[in-house]
Amino acid sequence: MAVGRRAEKMEETRARLVAAARRAFAEKGYAEASMDDLTAAAGLTRGALYHNFGDKRGLLAAVVQQIDAEMAARAQAIAARAATPWEGLLAEGVAYIEMALEPEVQRIVLLDGPAVLGDPAQWPSQNACLETTRRTVEGLIADGVLKPVDPAAAAWLINGAALNAALWTAASSSPERALPKAIEAFRCLAQGLLAKPG
Amino acid sequence: MAVGRRAEKMEETRARLVAAARRAFAEKGYAEASMDDLTAAAGLTRGALYHNFGDKRGLLAAVVQQIDAEMAARAQAIAARAATPWEGLLAEGVAYIEMALEPEVQRIVLLDGPAVLGDPAQWPSQNACLETTRRTVEGLIADGVLKPVDPAAAAWLINGAALNAALWTAASSSPERALPKAIEAFRCLAQGLLAKPG
DNA sequence: CCATTGACATACGCGCCGTATGCGAACACT
């Protein structure tokens, strides 16, 4: 069948480039990753790259979007298993912390992404992670569980706190020991949003 | 006098390069800033740069350190004027939010800095801002004002929340309107650290 | 006063990005 052998092949090309880019960007960082090497590793050349993604930044954007979508899906699945929406929000945050510990996520999404693409808020296909959190917060405010703060601001700060918790943990001399402390501090901070503390 | 006319002149050279770099990095971003242009704007050449700072990253490190020191000094001065240490911590956070709204700080310290130099925690001459906040938190925990969380983790998260508040504000379509919301959300989060909420 | 150090300028090579051009396979149309 296939709506065209062309489009099908092109999708595979894009996927292979994105996959190779994920590895290269994660290992060397965006700036140090050579497009020649990267495309060669995918069995292609820079021609394919510029045809599919416009430029190096376009490729990074595609990679970030893919990882972001995976993160949002994981977080949502974890939050859905929680007993209450509030527990879900906390679990979501902890999940972000743990995901952000992966070098790939840290390097690409947290470090190079914002530096090269600008603030995540204005990324094309608006950051899925943030959107997920924002909706959760909105619901909790409507239910009177959280103080009536701006949902977008709160979501951003919660995500930011979680990601910073991960950065701090990763930078620690002993991440194993640091992780529980980071999670504890994160949970404390989050409790500040509760309408009725305790 | 002077312990040598040489060293004195060299200090001025370094200062001029750092000043030019601040402008260039703030306007064009680290990656797009040309060393040739930058040094020419300072009335020098790349020779001076590599002699004084080793490489481009070294120059960025010097710039970041300078801005970081200025921020820490400002924050400390503001915190010192507060009625209580707890109010001081909040004022410090709000001050960080406002400072991080300046494009120079945002671009250099928050975006390019971490991406190029790695996590701020392991920057040479350990991030002065974080150190300031950590000490404040430590005191507040000792006084029983805050919950007994890890001071380093808490300081990192507070700073992270403040800086993210600034990023969110800056990315907003109307920063003027967004700033109070961001500050409000930040204050809520911070309250989560209080031993006796309310 | 001269030898030496060292701060900075100049000259060179290499890598990498973006674009313009070329080729061959999949589509459309008869």
Add this chain to the structure above:
DNA sequence: AGTGTTCGCATACGGCGCGTATGTCAATGG
């Protein structure tokens, strides 16, 4: 099926920017 066209991708080219090696001149010190 055959042919003209499209288009995905490879190849070729130009330019810029970084880092290093080399040169130069002023400031030191004996």
